[in-house]
Amino acid sequence: MSEPFLVGENLVGGYGQADVLHGCTIAVDRGEIAVIVGPNGAGKSTAMKALFGMLSLREGGVRLDGESIDALSPQQRVVHGMGFVPQNANVFPSMTVEENLEMGAFIRRDDIAGTMNEVFELFPILKEKRRQPAGELSGGQRQQVAVGRALMTRPRTLLLDEPTAGVSPIVMDELFDRIIDVARTGIPILMVEQNARQALAIADRGYVLVQGRNAYSGSGAALLADDDVRRSFLGG
Amino acid sequence: MIVVDDLHKHFGGARAVDGASLSIEPGSITGLIGPNGAGKTTLFNVIAGELAPTSGRVTLGGDDITGLPPHALFARGLLRTFQIAHEFGSMSVRENLMMVPGGQSGERLMNALFSRARIAREERLLAERADEVLDFLTIAHLADERAANLSGGQKKLLELGRTMMVDARIVFLDEVGAGVNRTLLNTIGDAIQRLNRERGYTFVVIEHDMDFIDRLCDPVICMAEGRVLAEGTLAQIRANEQVIEAYLGTGLRKRPGTDETTAQDGSDAHLAFPHPLASDAVVRGPITLSGESLSSAS
Numbered sequence: 001m002s003e004p005f006l007v008g009e010n011l012v013g014g015y016g017q018a019d020v021l022h023g024c025t026i027a028v029d030r031g032e033i034a035v036i037v038g039p040n041g042a043g044k045s046t047a048m049k050a051l052f053g054m055l056s057l058r059e060g061g062v063r064l065d066g067e068s069i070d071a072l073s074p075q076q077r078v079v080h081g082m083g084f085v086p087q088n089a090n091v092f093p094s095m096t097v098e099e100n101l102e103m104g105a106f107i108r109r110d111d112i113a114g115t116m117n118e119v120f121e122l123f124p125i126l127k128e129k130r131r132q133p134a135g136e137l138s139g140g141q142r143q144q145v146a147v148g149r150a151l152m153t154r155p156r157t158l159l160l161d162e163p164t165a166g167v168s169p170i171v172m173d174e175l176f177d178r179i180i181d182v183a184r185t186g187i188p189i190l191m192v193e194q195n196a197r198q199a200l201a202i203a204d205r206g207y208v209l210v211q212g213r214n215a216y217s218g219s220g221a222a223l224l225a226d227d228d229v230r231r232s233f234l235g236g
Numbered sequence: 237m238i239v240v241d242d243l244h245k246h247f248g249g250a251r252a253v254d255g256a257s258l259s260i261e262p263g264s265i266t267g268l269i270g271p272n273g274a275g276k277t278t279l280f281n282v283i284a285g286e287l288a289p290t291s292g293r294v295t296l297g298g299d300d301i302t303g304l305p306p307h308a309l310f311a312r313g314l315l316r317t318f319q320i321a322h323e324f325g326s327m328s329v330r331e332n333l334m335m336v337p338g339g340q341s342g343e344r345l346m347n348a349l350f351s352r353a354r355i356a357r358e359e360r361l362l363a364e365r366a367d368e369v370l371d372f373l374t375i376a377h378l379a380d381e382r383a384a385n386l387s388g389g390q391k392k393l394l395e396l397g398r399t400m401m402v403d404a405r406i407v408f409l410d411e412v413g414a415g416v417n418r419t420l421l422n423t424i425g426d427a428i429q430r431l432n433r434e435r436g437y438t439f440v441v442i443e444h445d446m447d448f449i450d451r452l453c454d455p456v457i458c459m460a461e462g463r464v465l466a467e468g469t470l471a472q473i474r475a476n477e478q479v480i481e482a483y484l485g486t487g488l489r490k491r492p493g494t495d496e497t498t499a500q501d502g503s504d505a506h507l508a509f510p511h512p513l514a515s516d517a518v519v520r521g522p523i524t525l526s527g528e529s530l531s532s533a534s
Contacts, residue, residue, distance in 0.1 A: 040389030140272025
């Protein structure tokens with residue numbers, strides 16, 4: 001039995017003295033969407049950072065396609081095919097949309113025009129606004145720039161930290177549609193989401209974290225159907 | 237309370253706010269919704285003095301406040317929170333709140349040198365008030381934490397907490413719910429309702445979570461392309477064809493399970509390996525890599 005494409009196993013670590021993660025395990029495989037949900041301060045974003053190498057772990061490790069990547073810096077992990085979209089400050093505000101996308105492709109040496117067209121196809125609004133500074137876009141549009149930029153590296157796996165924070169319902173549906181599209185191309189997607197109900201509805205795997213530990217795990221549908229999960233984390 | 241009359245804010249050729257007119261009733265919790273790029277945040281920024289309008293007028297309780305700087309509006313009881321939290325990262329959560337009230341004795345050099353006791357007394361009161369606010373927001377345990385270490389949602393709570401440190405008249409909340417867990421969002425909703433009822437705050441709330449809007453807001457204003465598209469109760473707004481087209485949409489087109497790549501029963505039969513999580517069971521507590529429960533395995 002082969003293991004999932006991206007695995008963070010038994011993660012223990014945090015900032016300074018205090019640990020935020022207390023041995024949680026997160027995994028996502030090809031063609032899958034995995035979603036991390038949980039209360040504020042549960043370590044969801046921290047778990048993402050740990051997978052991306054922005055947090056030094058005291059225990060546990062991260063494997064990509066079966067190989068340990070613990071020794072790699074975040075930059076090297078991008079080269080190895082990890083795309084990461086952080087929660088805030090995820091665009092260059094003074095650069096145009098197009099320049100932001102070009103920055104995303106910084107590590108590539110081949111022709112990026114095709115990928116850029118694909119991104120514009122996914123997010124038509126970005127094509128329309130490609131000459132406008134990203135800082136002038138609204139919150140939801142910026143989020144699309146950030147996801148688009150991550151796609152420019154043609155990542156083998158994509159980590160999204162709250163992609164739908166601050167986007168309108170219609171754009172949220174659209175973003176989730178796009179995320180499903182991206183997942184269908186075989187790219188494993190791991191995301192942290194507060195719109196838990198909608199995110200779990202499209203999730204192959206769901207993880208509920210509480211205080212840096214796995215509290216509930218299961219398919220998105222199973223978690224949605226679970227009474228305890230509904231009451232505690234989905235607001236009834 | 238607030239009347240906005242034919243307000244324009246243009247950035248070069250882009251008309252972020254393009255002739256918006258609306259009024260906010262005293263004591264109301266008004267919801268402001270609209271598609272991304274409709275100009276909601278820009279409207280907030282103009283009203284709150286962050287940006288000067290290109291043209292138009294804003295009045296607060298009859299007084300013209302168009303273009304007044306944020307600190308002058310703060311003194312008149314007009315406060316706002318930010319979509320992306322603005323905290324002082326190196327200060328503790330309690331200190332972040334103690335910062336808020338203006339005109340503290342310790343701000344003057346003479347007092348700082350000679351009136352130590354008065355300053356200490358003032359700070360003690362402020363610290364008490366800050367702790368009350370933190371208690372109210374259910375983050376009292378984080379009082380001594382550096383604000384930079386808070387999670388995204390906790391920072392949002394701190395944003396809301398700042399407005400509670402002074403006697404505000406009207407508070408503008410810019411997507412206080414974005415990045416906040418839904419259970420916690422209910423707590424914030426309770427807090428907003430209590431502040432509205434007990435302390436008479438008027439709220440204007442930008443939010444995309446329709447459940448949240450539904451619970452709190454009446455009336456609801458929907459903006460699009462820099463103007464007011466519709467106004468009314470949420471039920472009226474929801475029935476408005478233009479709003480549905482511009483904003484609400486009709487749900488996911490590609491629900492999982494409706495595509496041939498996913499098995500019809502919605503199970504993960506297409507996965508390359510058998511995965512325990514693919515079953516319908518929810519695993520409680522710590523798990524191993526293969527998704528099995530640690531507690532039941534050991």
